Amino acid sequence: MADLSTCPPLTRESVEAAYTLVKPFVHRTPVLTSQTLDTIASTPQTNGAAKPSIHLFFKCENQQKIGAFKARGAFHAIQRLFSEVGKEEVQRRGVITHSSGNHAQALAFAAKTFGVPAHIVMPSISTPSKVEGTKSHGANVVFSGSTSQEREVVAAAVIKETNAIFVPPYNHPDILLGQGTASLEFETQVAETANATLDAVLTPLGGGGLLSGTATFFAPTSTRVFGTEPSFQGGDDGRRGLEQGQRIESVETLTIADGLRTPVGPIPWEIIADKKKVAGLYSVTEDEIKAAMKLVLERMKVVIEPSSAVPLAVVLYNEDFRRLVEEEQKGQTWNIGIIFSGGNTTMEAIAELFKAAS
Structure with a gap:
Protein backbone atom coordinates (compact mmCIF):
# COMPACT_ATOMS: atom_id res chain seq x y z
CA MET A 1 0.00 0.00 0.00
CA ALA A 2 0.92 3.67 -0.14
CA ASP A 3 3.42 4.63 2.56
CA LEU A 4 1.67 5.61 5.79
CA SER A 5 3.81 8.74 6.03
CA THR A 6 2.38 10.07 2.76
CA CYS A 7 -1.27 9.21 3.40
CA PRO A 8 -3.84 12.00 3.73
CA PRO A 9 -4.83 12.94 7.29
CA LEU A 10 -7.83 11.11 8.71
CA THR A 11 -10.30 13.96 8.39
CA ARG A 12 -13.68 14.74 6.86
CA GLU A 13 -11.90 16.73 4.17
CA SER A 14 -9.84 13.67 3.21
CA VAL A 15 -13.03 11.64 2.82
CA GLU A 16 -14.33 14.35 0.50
CA ALA A 17 -11.09 14.15 -1.52
CA ALA A 18 -11.41 10.36 -1.67
CA TYR A 19 -14.92 10.75 -3.06
CA THR A 20 -13.57 12.77 -5.97
CA LEU A 21 -11.40 9.76 -6.89
CA VAL A 22 -13.96 7.00 -6.44
CA LYS A 23 -17.09 8.74 -7.69
CA PRO A 24 -16.57 7.83 -11.39
CA PHE A 25 -16.25 4.14 -10.49
CA VAL A 26 -18.97 3.45 -7.90
CA HIS A 27 -22.75 3.69 -7.66
CA ARG A 28 -24.47 6.41 -5.66
CA THR A 29 -26.50 3.78 -3.85
CA PRO A 30 -30.09 4.49 -2.81
CA VAL A 31 -31.37 5.40 0.65
CA LEU A 32 -34.59 3.66 1.67
CA THR A 33 -37.05 4.02 4.55
CA SER A 34 -39.69 1.71 6.02
CA GLN A 35 -42.65 2.82 8.12
CA THR A 36 -43.16 -0.78 9.22
CA LEU A 37 -39.64 -1.07 10.61
CA ASP A 38 -39.96 2.37 12.20
CA THR A 39 -43.01 1.09 14.08
CA ILE A 40 -41.27 -2.11 15.16
CA ALA A 41 -38.17 -0.20 16.27
CA SER A 42 -40.30 2.23 18.28
CA THR A 43 -42.28 -0.50 20.06
CA PRO A 44 -41.10 -1.96 23.43
CA GLN A 45 -39.93 -5.55 23.10
CA THR A 46 -41.39 -6.53 26.49
CA ASN A 47 -43.30 -4.90 29.33
CA GLY A 48 -41.09 -2.28 30.92
CA ALA A 49 -38.60 -2.31 28.08
CA ALA A 50 -37.28 0.82 26.40
CA LYS A 51 -39.63 2.72 24.10
CA PRO A 52 -37.49 4.89 21.85
CA SER A 53 -38.96 6.89 18.99
CA ILE A 54 -37.00 5.98 15.86
CA HIS A 55 -37.10 6.89 12.18
CA LEU A 56 -34.78 4.66 10.14
CA PHE A 57 -32.84 5.45 6.98
CA PHE A 58 -31.05 2.62 5.14
CA LYS A 59 -28.00 3.28 2.94
CA CYS A 60 -28.13 0.37 0.49
CA GLU A 61 -24.53 -0.56 -0.19
CA ASN A 62 -25.84 -4.04 -0.92
CA GLN A 63 -26.65 -2.46 -4.29
CA GLN A 64 -23.09 -1.19 -4.75
CA LYS A 65 -20.85 -2.57 -7.50
CA ILE A 66 -19.77 -6.10 -6.50
CA GLY A 67 -22.61 -6.01 -3.97
CA ALA A 68 -20.84 -4.28 -1.09
CA PHE A 69 -19.32 -1.01 0.15
CA ASN A 171 -6.08 -1.64 8.13
CA HIS A 172 -4.92 1.34 6.07
CA PRO A 173 -5.93 5.02 5.84
CA ASP A 174 -6.59 4.79 2.10
CA ILE A 175 -9.06 1.97 2.67
CA LEU A 176 -10.99 3.61 5.50
CA LEU A 177 -11.13 6.97 3.73
CA GLY A 178 -12.61 5.25 0.69
CA GLN A 179 -15.19 3.47 2.83
CA GLY A 180 -16.11 6.78 4.45
CA THR A 181 -17.45 8.04 1.12
CA ALA A 182 -20.63 6.00 1.71
CA SER A 183 -21.40 8.30 4.64
CA LEU A 184 -20.73 11.40 2.56
CA GLU A 185 -23.45 10.27 0.17
CA PHE A 186 -25.69 9.17 3.05
CA GLU A 187 -25.63 12.58 4.73
CA THR A 188 -26.32 14.36 1.43
CA GLN A 189 -29.16 12.04 0.41
CA VAL A 190 -31.00 12.31 3.75
CA ALA A 191 -30.78 16.10 3.52
CA GLU A 192 -31.99 16.09 -0.09
CA THR A 193 -34.86 13.61 0.26
CA ALA A 194 -36.08 14.21 3.80
CA ASN A 195 -34.68 17.65 4.65
CA ALA A 196 -33.26 15.98 7.74
CA THR A 197 -29.99 15.27 9.52
CA LEU A 198 -28.94 11.96 11.01
CA ASP A 199 -28.83 11.79 14.79
CA ALA A 200 -26.93 8.51 14.66
CA VAL A 201 -25.39 6.11 12.15
CA LEU A 202 -24.76 2.41 12.80
CA THR A 203 -22.41 0.21 10.79
CA PRO A 204 -21.24 -3.37 11.14
CA LEU A 205 -17.80 -3.85 12.71
CA GLY A 206 -15.36 -6.49 11.49
CA GLY A 207 -11.90 -5.20 10.67
CA GLY A 208 -13.13 -1.66 11.20
CA GLY A 209 -12.66 0.02 7.81
CA LEU A 210 -16.30 1.01 7.38
CA LEU A 211 -16.86 2.07 10.98
CA SER A 212 -13.65 4.10 11.23
CA GLY A 213 -14.29 5.72 7.83
CA THR A 214 -17.83 6.58 8.89
CA ALA A 215 -16.60 8.00 12.21
CA THR A 216 -13.91 10.03 10.44
CA PHE A 217 -16.48 11.65 8.17
CA PHE A 218 -19.01 12.45 10.89
CA ALA A 219 -16.49 13.46 13.59
CA PRO A 220 -16.94 17.26 13.19
CA THR A 221 -20.76 16.96 13.17
CA SER A 222 -23.46 16.23 15.72
CA THR A 223 -24.18 12.80 14.20
CA ARG A 224 -23.22 10.03 16.62
CA VAL A 225 -21.60 6.88 15.23
CA PHE A 226 -22.01 3.38 16.69
CA GLY A 227 -20.46 0.05 15.79
CA THR A 228 -22.29 -3.28 15.86
CA GLU A 229 -20.99 -6.84 16.14
CA PRO A 230 -22.09 -10.47 16.48
CA SER A 231 -21.57 -11.87 19.96
CA PHE A 232 -21.23 -15.51 18.82
CA GLN A 233 -17.94 -17.17 19.83
CA GLY A 234 -16.35 -13.87 20.80
CA GLY A 235 -17.16 -12.08 17.56
CA ASP A 236 -17.68 -8.88 19.59
CA ASP A 237 -13.93 -8.33 19.96
CA GLY A 238 -14.35 -4.58 19.49
CA ARG A 239 -16.78 -4.26 22.38
CA ARG A 240 -14.71 -6.53 24.60
CA GLY A 241 -11.56 -4.65 23.67
CA LEU A 242 -13.06 -1.37 24.80
CA GLU A 243 -14.01 -2.96 28.12
CA GLN A 244 -10.44 -4.26 28.57
CA GLY A 245 -8.81 -1.05 27.37
CA GLN A 246 -6.85 -2.67 24.56
CA ARG A 247 -7.38 -4.12 21.09
CA ILE A 248 -8.04 -7.86 20.90
CA GLU A 249 -5.70 -9.24 18.24
CA SER A 250 -7.23 -12.64 17.51
CA VAL A 251 -10.79 -13.79 16.77
CA GLU A 252 -11.90 -17.32 15.84
CA THR A 253 -15.66 -16.94 15.54
CA LEU A 254 -17.70 -18.74 12.88
CA THR A 255 -20.65 -16.37 13.19
CA ILE A 256 -23.17 -16.35 10.33
CA ALA A 257 -22.06 -12.73 9.81
CA ASP A 258 -19.02 -14.00 7.90
CA GLY A 259 -17.83 -10.55 6.89
CA LEU A 260 -17.31 -9.72 10.58
CA ARG A 261 -15.08 -12.65 11.55
CA THR A 262 -11.88 -10.60 11.60
CA PRO A 263 -10.36 -8.68 14.53
CA VAL A 264 -10.36 -4.89 14.48
CA GLY A 265 -7.21 -3.58 12.78
CA PRO A 266 -4.71 -1.37 14.65
CA ILE A 267 -5.38 1.76 12.56
CA PRO A 268 -9.21 1.55 12.75
CA TRP A 269 -8.86 0.76 16.46
CA GLU A 270 -7.28 4.15 17.16
CA ILE A 271 -10.43 5.80 15.79
CA ILE A 272 -12.92 3.34 17.26
CA ALA A 273 -11.42 3.64 20.74
CA ASP A 274 -11.87 7.43 20.62
CA LYS A 275 -15.19 8.16 22.33
CA LYS A 276 -15.36 11.51 20.55
CA LYS A 277 -15.58 9.64 17.25
CA VAL A 278 -17.37 6.37 18.07
CA ALA A 279 -20.06 6.68 20.73
CA GLY A 280 -20.26 2.97 21.52
CA LEU A 281 -20.19 -0.64 20.36
CA TYR A 282 -23.09 -3.07 20.75
CA SER A 283 -23.53 -6.76 19.95
CA VAL A 284 -26.36 -9.14 19.09
CA THR A 285 -26.95 -12.90 18.92
CA GLU A 286 -27.17 -15.12 15.85
CA ASP A 287 -30.96 -15.44 16.27
CA GLU A 288 -31.31 -11.66 16.45
CA ILE A 289 -29.25 -11.25 13.28
CA LYS A 290 -31.45 -13.76 11.48
CA ALA A 291 -34.62 -12.07 12.73
CA ALA A 292 -33.46 -8.68 11.43
CA MET A 293 -32.43 -10.17 8.09
CA LYS A 294 -35.84 -11.82 7.77
CA LEU A 295 -37.63 -8.53 8.46
CA VAL A 296 -35.62 -6.74 5.77
CA LEU A 297 -36.40 -9.42 3.22
CA GLU A 298 -40.10 -9.73 4.05
CA ARG A 299 -40.99 -6.12 4.90
CA MET A 300 -38.63 -4.14 2.67
CA LYS A 301 -38.20 -6.71 -0.13
CA VAL A 302 -34.43 -6.14 0.07
CA VAL A 303 -31.80 -8.90 0.05
CA ILE A 304 -28.89 -8.41 2.44
CA GLU A 305 -26.25 -10.74 3.83
CA PRO A 306 -26.13 -11.51 7.57
CA SER A 307 -23.35 -9.00 8.28
CA SER A 308 -25.58 -6.22 6.95
CA ALA A 309 -28.37 -7.17 9.33
CA VAL A 310 -26.29 -6.67 12.49
CA PRO A 311 -26.88 -2.89 12.86
CA LEU A 312 -30.64 -3.26 12.47
CA ALA A 313 -30.61 -6.13 14.97
CA VAL A 314 -28.96 -3.81 17.50
CA VAL A 315 -31.60 -1.12 16.95
CA LEU A 316 -34.43 -3.64 17.32
CA TYR A 317 -33.17 -5.99 20.02
CA ASN A 318 -30.23 -4.60 22.02
CA GLU A 319 -31.90 -3.19 25.10
CA ASP A 320 -28.84 -1.20 26.17
CA PHE A 321 -28.78 0.66 22.87
CA ARG A 322 -32.53 1.16 22.85
CA ARG A 323 -32.44 2.54 26.39
CA LEU A 324 -29.67 4.95 25.41
CA VAL A 325 -31.77 6.29 22.53
CA GLU A 326 -34.84 6.66 24.75
CA GLU A 327 -32.87 8.55 27.40
CA GLU A 328 -30.97 10.86 25.08
CA GLN A 329 -33.53 11.77 22.45
CA LYS A 330 -35.30 14.12 24.90
CA GLY A 331 -38.77 13.55 23.52
CA GLN A 332 -37.68 13.90 19.89
CA THR A 333 -37.65 11.14 17.29
CA TRP A 334 -34.13 10.07 16.42
CA ASN A 335 -33.21 9.78 12.75
CA ILE A 336 -31.02 6.67 12.73
CA GLY A 337 -28.99 5.73 9.68
CA ILE A 338 -28.07 2.12 9.01
CA ILE A 339 -25.54 1.10 6.40
CA PHE A 340 -26.49 -2.14 4.68
CA SER A 341 -22.88 -3.15 4.04
CA GLY A 342 -23.49 -5.89 1.46
CA GLY A 343 -25.86 -8.29 -0.21
CA ASN A 344 -23.58 -11.09 -1.35
CA THR A 345 -25.52 -14.18 -0.46
CA THR A 346 -27.46 -16.86 -2.35
CA MET A 347 -30.90 -18.41 -2.22
CA GLU A 348 -29.26 -21.64 -1.07
CA ALA A 349 -27.46 -19.87 1.77
CA ILE A 350 -30.66 -18.09 2.85
CA ALA A 351 -32.62 -21.34 2.76
CA GLU A 352 -29.94 -23.10 4.83
CA LEU A 353 -29.92 -20.24 7.32
CA PHE A 354 -33.66 -20.41 7.94
CA LYS A 355 -34.47 -24.08 7.39
CA ALA A 356 -34.51 -24.85 11.13
CA ALA A 357 -37.28 -22.31 11.60
CA SER A 358 -39.45 -23.71 8.81
Whole structure:
Protein backbone atom coordinates (compact mmCIF):
# COMPACT_ATOMS: atom_id res chain seq x y z
CA MET A 1 0.00 0.00 0.00
CA ALA A 2 0.92 3.67 -0.14
CA ASP A 3 3.42 4.63 2.56
CA LEU A 4 1.67 5.61 5.79
CA SER A 5 3.81 8.74 6.03
CA THR A 6 2.38 10.07 2.76
CA CYS A 7 -1.27 9.21 3.40
CA PRO A 8 -3.84 12.00 3.73
CA PRO A 9 -4.83 12.94 7.29
CA LEU A 10 -7.83 11.11 8.71
CA THR A 11 -10.30 13.96 8.39
CA ARG A 12 -13.68 14.74 6.86
CA GLU A 13 -11.90 16.73 4.17
CA SER A 14 -9.84 13.67 3.21
CA VAL A 15 -13.03 11.64 2.82
CA GLU A 16 -14.33 14.35 0.50
CA ALA A 17 -11.09 14.15 -1.52
CA ALA A 18 -11.41 10.36 -1.67
CA TYR A 19 -14.92 10.75 -3.06
CA THR A 20 -13.57 12.77 -5.97
CA LEU A 21 -11.40 9.76 -6.89
CA VAL A 22 -13.96 7.00 -6.44
CA LYS A 23 -17.09 8.74 -7.69
CA PRO A 24 -16.57 7.83 -11.39
CA PHE A 25 -16.25 4.14 -10.49
CA VAL A 26 -18.97 3.45 -7.90
CA HIS A 27 -22.75 3.69 -7.66
CA ARG A 28 -24.47 6.41 -5.66
CA THR A 29 -26.50 3.78 -3.85
CA PRO A 30 -30.09 4.49 -2.81
CA VAL A 31 -31.37 5.40 0.65
CA LEU A 32 -34.59 3.66 1.67
CA THR A 33 -37.05 4.02 4.55
CA SER A 34 -39.69 1.71 6.02
CA GLN A 35 -42.65 2.82 8.12
CA THR A 36 -43.16 -0.78 9.22
CA LEU A 37 -39.64 -1.07 10.61
CA ASP A 38 -39.96 2.37 12.20
CA THR A 39 -43.01 1.09 14.08
CA ILE A 40 -41.27 -2.11 15.16
CA ALA A 41 -38.17 -0.20 16.27
CA SER A 42 -40.30 2.23 18.28
CA THR A 43 -42.28 -0.50 20.06
CA PRO A 44 -41.10 -1.96 23.43
CA GLN A 45 -39.93 -5.55 23.10
CA THR A 46 -41.39 -6.53 26.49
CA ASN A 47 -43.30 -4.90 29.33
CA GLY A 48 -41.09 -2.28 30.92
CA ALA A 49 -38.60 -2.31 28.08
CA ALA A 50 -37.28 0.82 26.40
CA LYS A 51 -39.63 2.72 24.10
CA PRO A 52 -37.49 4.89 21.85
CA SER A 53 -38.96 6.89 18.99
CA ILE A 54 -37.00 5.98 15.86
CA HIS A 55 -37.10 6.89 12.18
CA LEU A 56 -34.78 4.66 10.14
CA PHE A 57 -32.84 5.45 6.98
CA PHE A 58 -31.05 2.62 5.14
CA LYS A 59 -28.00 3.28 2.94
CA CYS A 60 -28.13 0.37 0.49
CA GLU A 61 -24.53 -0.56 -0.19
CA ASN A 62 -25.84 -4.04 -0.92
CA GLN A 63 -26.65 -2.46 -4.29
CA GLN A 64 -23.09 -1.19 -4.75
CA LYS A 65 -20.85 -2.57 -7.50
CA ILE A 66 -19.77 -6.10 -6.50
CA GLY A 67 -22.61 -6.01 -3.97
CA ALA A 68 -20.84 -4.28 -1.09
CA PHE A 69 -19.32 -1.01 0.15
CA LYS A 70 -15.85 -2.49 -0.26
CA ALA A 71 -15.69 -1.25 -3.85
CA ARG A 72 -15.15 2.26 -2.47
CA GLY A 73 -12.00 1.41 -0.52
CA ALA A 74 -10.56 -0.73 -3.30
CA PHE A 75 -10.90 1.94 -6.00
CA HIS A 76 -9.46 4.58 -3.69
CA ALA A 77 -6.54 2.39 -2.62
CA ILE A 78 -5.46 1.47 -6.15
CA GLN A 79 -5.61 5.06 -7.36
CA ARG A 80 -3.57 6.18 -4.37
CA LEU A 81 -1.04 3.45 -5.24
CA PHE A 82 -0.82 4.84 -8.76
CA SER A 83 0.03 8.28 -7.39
CA GLU A 84 2.63 6.90 -4.95
CA VAL A 85 4.25 4.02 -6.86
CA GLY A 86 3.34 4.72 -10.46
CA LYS A 87 0.65 3.11 -12.58
CA GLU A 88 3.02 1.06 -14.71
CA GLU A 89 4.79 -0.35 -11.65
CA VAL A 90 1.49 -1.37 -10.03
CA GLN A 91 0.35 -2.96 -13.30
CA ARG A 92 3.63 -4.85 -13.54
CA ARG A 93 3.66 -6.20 -9.98
CA GLY A 94 -0.05 -6.66 -9.39
CA VAL A 95 -1.92 -6.50 -6.07
CA ILE A 96 -2.84 -9.04 -3.42
CA THR A 97 -5.18 -9.21 -0.46
CA HIS A 98 -6.91 -11.68 1.84
CA SER A 99 -10.67 -11.53 2.39
CA SER A 100 -13.70 -13.69 3.12
CA GLY A 101 -15.38 -12.30 0.05
CA ASN A 102 -16.45 -8.67 -0.28
CA HIS A 103 -13.02 -7.00 -0.26
CA ALA A 104 -11.86 -9.90 -2.43
CA GLN A 105 -14.41 -9.10 -5.09
CA ALA A 106 -13.89 -5.37 -4.73
CA LEU A 107 -10.12 -5.50 -5.24
CA ALA A 108 -10.48 -7.99 -8.10
CA PHE A 109 -12.98 -5.69 -9.82
CA ALA A 110 -10.97 -2.51 -9.27
CA ALA A 111 -7.80 -4.23 -10.43
CA LYS A 112 -9.51 -5.47 -13.59
CA THR A 113 -10.82 -1.96 -14.27
CA PHE A 114 -7.28 -0.56 -14.20
CA GLY A 115 -5.52 -3.48 -15.89
CA VAL A 116 -3.76 -4.69 -12.73
CA PRO A 117 -3.21 -8.42 -11.96
CA ALA A 118 -4.87 -9.50 -8.70
CA HIS A 119 -4.14 -12.37 -6.32
CA ILE A 120 -6.82 -13.02 -3.69
CA VAL A 121 -6.44 -15.26 -0.63
CA MET A 122 -9.86 -16.52 0.49
CA PRO A 123 -10.89 -18.88 3.31
CA SER A 124 -11.96 -22.25 1.96
CA ILE A 125 -15.31 -21.81 3.74
CA SER A 126 -16.10 -18.56 1.89
CA THR A 127 -19.59 -18.21 0.43
CA PRO A 128 -19.45 -19.86 -3.03
CA SER A 129 -21.05 -16.85 -4.73
CA LYS A 130 -18.30 -14.60 -3.34
CA VAL A 131 -15.60 -16.96 -4.60
CA GLU A 132 -17.15 -17.14 -8.06
CA GLY A 133 -17.66 -13.37 -8.08
CA THR A 134 -13.97 -12.87 -7.35
CA LYS A 135 -12.89 -15.31 -10.06
CA SER A 136 -15.25 -13.67 -12.56
CA HIS A 137 -13.07 -10.54 -12.49
CA GLY A 138 -10.02 -12.54 -13.53
CA ALA A 139 -8.34 -12.75 -10.13
CA ASN A 140 -6.08 -15.62 -9.10
CA VAL A 141 -7.86 -17.09 -6.05
CA VAL A 142 -5.76 -18.98 -3.47
CA PHE A 143 -7.54 -20.72 -0.59
CA SER A 144 -6.58 -20.66 3.10
CA GLY A 145 -7.91 -21.44 6.55
CA SER A 146 -10.66 -19.32 8.05
CA THR A 147 -8.77 -17.23 10.64
CA SER A 148 -7.01 -13.98 9.85
CA GLN A 149 -3.68 -15.52 10.88
CA GLU A 150 -4.09 -18.37 8.41
CA ARG A 151 -4.99 -15.94 5.64
CA GLU A 152 -1.93 -13.80 6.36
CA VAL A 153 0.46 -16.76 6.16
CA VAL A 154 -0.82 -17.72 2.71
CA ALA A 155 -0.77 -14.11 1.53
CA ALA A 156 2.86 -13.75 2.62
CA ALA A 157 3.79 -16.82 0.56
CA VAL A 158 2.09 -15.38 -2.54
CA ILE A 159 3.84 -12.03 -2.07
CA LYS A 160 7.21 -13.80 -1.83
CA GLU A 161 6.48 -15.61 -5.09
CA THR A 162 4.96 -12.73 -7.11
CA ASN A 163 6.18 -9.47 -5.50
CA ALA A 164 2.56 -8.27 -5.61
CA ILE A 165 1.63 -5.19 -3.56
CA PHE A 166 -0.51 -5.95 -0.52
CA VAL A 167 -3.81 -4.06 -0.28
CA PRO A 168 -5.22 -4.73 3.20
CA PRO A 169 -8.96 -5.28 3.60
CA TYR A 170 -9.29 -2.60 6.30
CA ASN A 171 -6.08 -1.64 8.13
CA HIS A 172 -4.92 1.34 6.07
CA PRO A 173 -5.93 5.02 5.84
CA ASP A 174 -6.59 4.79 2.10
CA ILE A 175 -9.06 1.97 2.67
CA LEU A 176 -10.99 3.61 5.50
CA LEU A 177 -11.13 6.97 3.73
CA GLY A 178 -12.61 5.25 0.69
CA GLN A 179 -15.19 3.47 2.83
CA GLY A 180 -16.11 6.78 4.45
CA THR A 181 -17.45 8.04 1.12
CA ALA A 182 -20.63 6.00 1.71
CA SER A 183 -21.40 8.30 4.64
CA LEU A 184 -20.73 11.40 2.56
CA GLU A 185 -23.45 10.27 0.17
CA PHE A 186 -25.69 9.17 3.05
CA GLU A 187 -25.63 12.58 4.73
CA THR A 188 -26.32 14.36 1.43
CA GLN A 189 -29.16 12.04 0.41
CA VAL A 190 -31.00 12.31 3.75
CA ALA A 191 -30.78 16.10 3.52
CA GLU A 192 -31.99 16.09 -0.09
CA THR A 193 -34.86 13.61 0.26
CA ALA A 194 -36.08 14.21 3.80
CA ASN A 195 -34.68 17.65 4.65
CA ALA A 196 -33.26 15.98 7.74
CA THR A 197 -29.99 15.27 9.52
CA LEU A 198 -28.94 11.96 11.01
CA ASP A 199 -28.83 11.79 14.79
CA ALA A 200 -26.93 8.51 14.66
CA VAL A 201 -25.39 6.11 12.15
CA LEU A 202 -24.76 2.41 12.80
CA THR A 203 -22.41 0.21 10.79
CA PRO A 204 -21.24 -3.37 11.14
CA LEU A 205 -17.80 -3.85 12.71
CA GLY A 206 -15.36 -6.49 11.49
CA GLY A 207 -11.90 -5.20 10.67
CA GLY A 208 -13.13 -1.66 11.20
CA GLY A 209 -12.66 0.02 7.81
CA LEU A 210 -16.30 1.01 7.38
CA LEU A 211 -16.86 2.07 10.98
CA SER A 212 -13.65 4.10 11.23
CA GLY A 213 -14.29 5.72 7.83
CA THR A 214 -17.83 6.58 8.89
CA ALA A 215 -16.60 8.00 12.21
CA THR A 216 -13.91 10.03 10.44
CA PHE A 217 -16.48 11.65 8.17
CA PHE A 218 -19.01 12.45 10.89
CA ALA A 219 -16.49 13.46 13.59
CA PRO A 220 -16.94 17.26 13.19
CA THR A 221 -20.76 16.96 13.17
CA SER A 222 -23.46 16.23 15.72
CA THR A 223 -24.18 12.80 14.20
CA ARG A 224 -23.22 10.03 16.62
CA VAL A 225 -21.60 6.88 15.23
CA PHE A 226 -22.01 3.38 16.69
CA GLY A 227 -20.46 0.05 15.79
CA THR A 228 -22.29 -3.28 15.86
CA GLU A 229 -20.99 -6.84 16.14
CA PRO A 230 -22.09 -10.47 16.48
CA SER A 231 -21.57 -11.87 19.96
CA PHE A 232 -21.23 -15.51 18.82
CA GLN A 233 -17.94 -17.17 19.83
CA GLY A 234 -16.35 -13.87 20.80
CA GLY A 235 -17.16 -12.08 17.56
CA ASP A 236 -17.68 -8.88 19.59
CA ASP A 237 -13.93 -8.33 19.96
CA GLY A 238 -14.35 -4.58 19.49
CA ARG A 239 -16.78 -4.26 22.38
CA ARG A 240 -14.71 -6.53 24.60
CA GLY A 241 -11.56 -4.65 23.67
CA LEU A 242 -13.06 -1.37 24.80
CA GLU A 243 -14.01 -2.96 28.12
CA GLN A 244 -10.44 -4.26 28.57
CA GLY A 245 -8.81 -1.05 27.37
CA GLN A 246 -6.85 -2.67 24.56
CA ARG A 247 -7.38 -4.12 21.09
CA ILE A 248 -8.04 -7.86 20.90
CA GLU A 249 -5.70 -9.24 18.24
CA SER A 250 -7.23 -12.64 17.51
CA VAL A 251 -10.79 -13.79 16.77
CA GLU A 252 -11.90 -17.32 15.84
CA THR A 253 -15.66 -16.94 15.54
CA LEU A 254 -17.70 -18.74 12.88
CA THR A 255 -20.65 -16.37 13.19
CA ILE A 256 -23.17 -16.35 10.33
CA ALA A 257 -22.06 -12.73 9.81
CA ASP A 258 -19.02 -14.00 7.90
CA GLY A 259 -17.83 -10.55 6.89
CA LEU A 260 -17.31 -9.72 10.58
CA ARG A 261 -15.08 -12.65 11.55
CA THR A 262 -11.88 -10.60 11.60
CA PRO A 263 -10.36 -8.68 14.53
CA VAL A 264 -10.36 -4.89 14.48
CA GLY A 265 -7.21 -3.58 12.78
CA PRO A 266 -4.71 -1.37 14.65
CA ILE A 267 -5.38 1.76 12.56
CA PRO A 268 -9.21 1.55 12.75
CA TRP A 269 -8.86 0.76 16.46
CA GLU A 270 -7.28 4.15 17.16
CA ILE A 271 -10.43 5.80 15.79
CA ILE A 272 -12.92 3.34 17.26
CA ALA A 273 -11.42 3.64 20.74
CA ASP A 274 -11.87 7.43 20.62
CA LYS A 275 -15.19 8.16 22.33
CA LYS A 276 -15.36 11.51 20.55
CA LYS A 277 -15.58 9.64 17.25
CA VAL A 278 -17.37 6.37 18.07
CA ALA A 279 -20.06 6.68 20.73
CA GLY A 280 -20.26 2.97 21.52
CA LEU A 281 -20.19 -0.64 20.36
CA TYR A 282 -23.09 -3.07 20.75
CA SER A 283 -23.53 -6.76 19.95
CA VAL A 284 -26.36 -9.14 19.09
CA THR A 285 -26.95 -12.90 18.92
CA GLU A 286 -27.17 -15.12 15.85
CA ASP A 287 -30.96 -15.44 16.27
CA GLU A 288 -31.31 -11.66 16.45
CA ILE A 289 -29.25 -11.25 13.28
CA LYS A 290 -31.45 -13.76 11.48
CA ALA A 291 -34.62 -12.07 12.73
CA ALA A 292 -33.46 -8.68 11.43
CA MET A 293 -32.43 -10.17 8.09
CA LYS A 294 -35.84 -11.82 7.77
CA LEU A 295 -37.63 -8.53 8.46
CA VAL A 296 -35.62 -6.74 5.77
CA LEU A 297 -36.40 -9.42 3.22
CA GLU A 298 -40.10 -9.73 4.05
CA ARG A 299 -40.99 -6.12 4.90
CA MET A 300 -38.63 -4.14 2.67
CA LYS A 301 -38.20 -6.71 -0.13
CA VAL A 302 -34.43 -6.14 0.07
CA VAL A 303 -31.80 -8.90 0.05
CA ILE A 304 -28.89 -8.41 2.44
CA GLU A 305 -26.25 -10.74 3.83
CA PRO A 306 -26.13 -11.51 7.57
CA SER A 307 -23.35 -9.00 8.28
CA SER A 308 -25.58 -6.22 6.95
CA ALA A 309 -28.37 -7.17 9.33
CA VAL A 310 -26.29 -6.67 12.49
CA PRO A 311 -26.88 -2.89 12.86
CA LEU A 312 -30.64 -3.26 12.47
CA ALA A 313 -30.61 -6.13 14.97
CA VAL A 314 -28.96 -3.81 17.50
CA VAL A 315 -31.60 -1.12 16.95
CA LEU A 316 -34.43 -3.64 17.32
CA TYR A 317 -33.17 -5.99 20.02
CA ASN A 318 -30.23 -4.60 22.02
CA GLU A 319 -31.90 -3.19 25.10
CA ASP A 320 -28.84 -1.20 26.17
CA PHE A 321 -28.78 0.66 22.87
CA ARG A 322 -32.53 1.16 22.85
CA ARG A 323 -32.44 2.54 26.39
CA LEU A 324 -29.67 4.95 25.41
CA VAL A 325 -31.77 6.29 22.53
CA GLU A 326 -34.84 6.66 24.75
CA GLU A 327 -32.87 8.55 27.40
CA GLU A 328 -30.97 10.86 25.08
CA GLN A 329 -33.53 11.77 22.45
CA LYS A 330 -35.30 14.12 24.90
CA GLY A 331 -38.77 13.55 23.52
CA GLN A 332 -37.68 13.90 19.89
CA THR A 333 -37.65 11.14 17.29
CA TRP A 334 -34.13 10.07 16.42
CA ASN A 335 -33.21 9.78 12.75
CA ILE A 336 -31.02 6.67 12.73
CA GLY A 337 -28.99 5.73 9.68
CA ILE A 338 -28.07 2.12 9.01
CA ILE A 339 -25.54 1.10 6.40
CA PHE A 340 -26.49 -2.14 4.68
CA SER A 341 -22.88 -3.15 4.04
CA GLY A 342 -23.49 -5.89 1.46
CA GLY A 343 -25.86 -8.29 -0.21
CA ASN A 344 -23.58 -11.09 -1.35
CA THR A 345 -25.52 -14.18 -0.46
CA THR A 346 -27.46 -16.86 -2.35
CA MET A 347 -30.90 -18.41 -2.22
CA GLU A 348 -29.26 -21.64 -1.07
CA ALA A 349 -27.46 -19.87 1.77
CA ILE A 350 -30.66 -18.09 2.85
CA ALA A 351 -32.62 -21.34 2.76
CA GLU A 352 -29.94 -23.10 4.83
CA LEU A 353 -29.92 -20.24 7.32
CA PHE A 354 -33.66 -20.41 7.94
CA LYS A 355 -34.47 -24.08 7.39
CA ALA A 356 -34.51 -24.85 11.13
CA ALA A 357 -37.28 -22.31 11.60
CA SER A 358 -39.45 -23.71 8.81
